[in-house]
Amino acid sequence: MKSKVLTVEHLNVAVEDRTLIKDLSFSVYGGALTCVTGENGVGKTTLVKALLKCKRHSTKQVHFLVRPDEVQYVPQFRNVDDDYPLKIKDFVSLSLQNSFLPWLTKSEKNRIQKVLEMTKLTEIENEPLGRASGGQKQRAYLAQALVTDPKLLILDETTASLDKESRIYLLQVVVDIIKRTGAAVMFITHDPELIRRFGDYNLEIANHHGVMHEVKGDQASC
Amino acid sequence: MLEYAFMRYGFIASFFISILCGFMGVFVVSRRTSFFTHTLSEIGFAGAAFGLFIGTSPVIGMLIFTILSSLMIGTVGNKVSRRESSISVFSGLFIGLGILFLSLANTQSSYATNILFGSIVGIGVNDLKTLITLSVIIIIAILLIYRRLKYNSFDGTGSHFNAGYDTAISIIFLILLASTVSVTAQIVGSLLIFALLTIPASAAKFFVHNVWGMIFLTFIFSLVGTWAGLYFSYITDWPVSFFIAAIESAFYLVAISYDRLKNHD
Numbered sequence: 001m002k003s004k005v006l007t008v009e010h011l012n013v014a015v016e017d018r019t020l021i022k023d024l025s026f027s028v029y030g031g032a033l034t035c036v037t038g039e040n041g042v043g044k045t046t047l048v049k050a051l052l053k054c055k056r057h058s059t060k061q062v063h064f065l066v067r068p069d070e071v072q073y074v075p076q077f078r079n080v081d082d083d084y085p086l087k088i089k090d091f092v093s094l095s096l097q098n099s100f101l102p103w104l105t106k107s108e109k110n111r112i113q114k115v116l117e118m119t120k121l122t123e124i125e126n127e128p129l130g131r132a133s134g135g136q137k138q139r140a141y142l143a144q145a146l147v148t149d150p151k152l153l154i155l156d157e158t159t160a161s162l163d164k165e166s167r168i169y170l171l172q173v174v175v176d177i178i179k180r181t182g183a184a185v186m187f188i189t190h191d192p193e194l195i196r197r198f199g200d201y202n203l204e205i206a207n208h209h210g211v212m213h214e215v216k217g218d219q220a221s222c
Numbered sequence: 223m224l225e226y227a228f229m230r231y232g233f234i235a236s237f238f239i240s241i242l243c244g245f246m247g248v249f250v251v252s253r254r255t256s257f258f259t260h261t262l263s264e265i266g267f268a269g270a271a272f273g274l275f276i277g278t279s280p281v282i283g284m285l286i287f288t289i290l291s292s293l294m295i296g297t298v299g300n301k302v303s304r305r306e307s308s309i310s311v312f313s314g315l316f317i318g319l320g321i322l323f324l325s326l327a328n329t330q331s332s333y334a335t336n337i338l339f340g341s342i343v344g345i346g347v348n349d350l351k352t353l354i355t356l357s358v359i360i361i362i363a364i365l366l367i368y369r370r371l372k373y374n375s376f377d378g379t380g381s382h383f384n385a386g387y388d389t390a391i392s393i394i395f396l397i398l399l400a401s402t403v404s405v406t407a408q409i410v411g412s413l414l415i416f417a418l419l420t421i422p423a424s425a426a427k428f429f430v431h432n433v434w435g436m437i438f439l440t441f442i443f444s445l446v447g448t449w450a451g452l453y454f455s456y457i458t459d460w461p462v463s464f465f466i467a468a469i470e471s472a473f474y475l476v477a478i479s480y481d482r483l484k485n486h487d
Contacts, residue, residue, distance in 0.1 A: 052383060073383040085252070085427035085436065086376055094373045097385050102368040103434075128431045131485070144380060 002029040004065055005152045005184040006051070011061040013047045019208065020046055026203050026212040028152065028184050033175065035195045035215070036188045038205035044188045047205070048073065048154055066152055069098070072145035076157040080137060084130030088121055091129045092143045112147055118180070119143040119173055135166035139173065146177065154186045159194065167191065171198045223456050228343045231350055232462075236448035238357045239406050239418065244441030245364050246402050247423030248433065249395060252375045256420040258295065261312045262403045263412035265291050268316040269404070270337040270412070271323035280337060281352070281404055287316075288400035296393035339411040339463055343455075349408060356405045360398050371395060372433055414463045418444055421470040425477035443473050 006028040013021040020043030028034050036044050054062035055071050064071065072095070086094075089112055096108055104112075116122045119139040124132065129140055138158050145153055155174070159167040175198050178185055189195065195202055199215040223229050250259050266284045273283020291312075320337075336344075364371065373381040374391045382388050399419075407415050422443035426436045451465035 056386075068386075075379050075383055078377065078379045083427070085431050086433070087431040090432045091377065094377050095380060095384060097369055097373065100366065100369065102365050126431075141380075144377070145384075148384075 002031050004028070005030050006065065007063045008051070009061055009063075011050070013043050013050050015043075015046055021205060021210055022208050024205075024210045026210065028186055029201075030151065030184045031178055031182045032200035033178060033185045033187055033198055034201040034203060034212075035199040036186060036203045036205070037190065037195065038210075042205045044205060045076070045156060048156060048186070048188065052154075064152075069148065070151040071154070072148055072150040072152070073154045074141050074145050074156060074158060076160065078141065080129055082130045084128060086129055087126050088129050088132065088136075088140050088143075089116060089125040091140055092116065092121075092147055095144045095148050097148075111149075115143045115147045118146065118177055133166075135162050135170060138162065138166075138170055142170070142173070146181075149181070150183055152184045152186070154188075156188045157190070158187070159189060159191060167194060168197075174198070223453070228345070229452065229456065231345050231347070232343050232452050233449060235345055235350055235353055236452060237445060238353050240441050240444035240448060242357055242360060242402050242406060243418045243422060243444040244437045245361060246399060247419045247440045247444070248426070248436045249364075249371060249375045250399065250419050251423040251427065253378070253395070255396075255399070256416075256424075257309050259399065259403070259419050260416045261309055261316070262288050262291070262400060263407065263415045264313050264316045264320070266403050266407050266412045266415075267337050268320035268323065270407070271320040271327065275323040275327040281408060284404035284407060285401065288404050289397055292396035292400040293393065296389070296396045337407065337411065338413050339461065343452075343462065345408070353405055353408075356401060360402060363394070363398055367391060367394060376433070411463055414466060417467050417470055418448075421474050422447065425470075425473040428477040428481045443470065447473070 004027050008027070009025045011021075011024045012019055013024065024047070036047070038044055051062055052071070052073055055064060055068045058064050092115060093104060093108070093112055096104070096111075099105065099108075113122070116125050119142055121136065121139055121143060124136060129137065132140065138161075142155070142158070159170055162170065171194050174185060174187070177183065187194075187199075195215060201212055202215050203210055203212040224233075250256060265287050269284035269287025270280035271283070272287060273280040276283070370381075370385065370387070370391045371394075373385055374388060375395075381391075402419070403412070403415050406418070423436065423440045425443055426439035430436050430439050447466050447469040450469055451462045454460070454465045455462040
């Protein structure tokens with residue numbers, strides 16, 4: 001049986017006065033890819049942000065079974081323009097916050113190398129991130145989250161700006177990582193093909209309600 | 223040239239200012255707070271005039287004004303400080319206030335020009351001591367929050383979601399910046415602080431691509447600019463600030479040309 005990392009029970013998600021999702025219950029499991037899908041504006045990102053607020057203090061509705069620093073959120077948009085100066089490997093190291101040392105320790109450097117290899121970035125680790133392609137940037141964002149060894153990884157529309165080939169490549173990387181580390185991944189997406197091919201569970205949000213079901217191979221039920 | 227104490231003090235002071243600009247400039251540029259730094263130098267001018275008006279030292283007035291406005295920006299949010307209109311409003315208001323306080327304080331206009339354009343060849347041993355003490359304090363503070371500050375400055379979005387105390391780090395940095403502006407303004411003048419805190423770091427990021435490398439190269443650019451500026455000023459009798467600004471701008475032009483050549487051939 002897979003281990004639970006997060007349970008949500010009877011949660012209402014609201015923006016100001018407007019309720020977006022009512023009475024939502026689901027669980028997220030380690031070693032599995034849980035897709036979160038729904039039309040634009042249905043409240044997927046709002047849901048994730050509401051969950052993240054409870055990261056440090058679990059509530060009755062939202063209960064994290066992992067430590068706050070074991071949760072990593074990869075946001076949809078980042079301020080990285082063409083002039084962004086840091087090398088990919090230095091960008092990846094930014095999230096290492098469990099030490100106050102102004103330099104990286106040897107084990108941290110090893111960890112970075114391992115993650116760069118998992119995300120297929122080793123060859124371009126010394127290139128400035130601003131010069132990387134869209135797919136490479138997304139893998140660098142993923143690597144920055146992974147370097148902290150998270151138990152729960154939340155990817156927000158990570159593939160939205162990529163072409164089909166890069167999407168599939170990125171998801172293959174994600175699925176490999178799930179196999180290797182046993183981490184749980186929540187993946188907010190619009191892409192039915194990716195869900196069919198890679199998803200283990202699909203949390204579908206529509207008409208203010210969310211239902212989670214298992215994704216069964218190529219049956220195209222979602 | 224070095225037989226004169228005021229020149230020796232100038233060179234020593236420039237060394238410490240360059241260290242400060244290395245540490246602070248890299249983060250100023252990566253956080254895109256260059257324009258706020260400009261505004262801070264004008265706020266500093268008003269603060270110094272206020273200090274003269276109430277009869278304390280100009281540095282105290284500058285510290286009060288710049289730290290208070292940093293706290294305000296830190297809590298209201300960075301977005302406000304980057305908005306073009308709010309920059310104009312702040313600049314106009316504080317230059318006006320500076321002129322008001324100077325006129326109320328009944329001091330000669332030479333005070334005003336000193337604050338604005340600096341007097342690196344007019345500093346004494348005590349100024350030097352203040353400068354060294356503040357440099358040490360700021361470097362220690364930065365080293366203590368180095369990882370957090372790095373995350374927050376180079377990946378604000380990631381840090382916002384994945385690291386705690388994000389606003390606190392921003393506020394601490396703005397207070398350090400306010401102190402740096404107030405101290406260094408005594409030496410190169412509030413208007414040139416803006417140049418030294420932003421241009422060397424903006425140039426450095428085209429040559430090196432890691433944080434320590436950028437800090438070091440920014441330090442070198444600042445040091446070469448200020449030392450060469452002092453030397454040229456000594457032999458020509460033209461203002462130091464002019465030479466410093468010109469040399470730093472030249473570094474920046476070389477940097478963007480280098481970047482063009484490297485990435486478009």
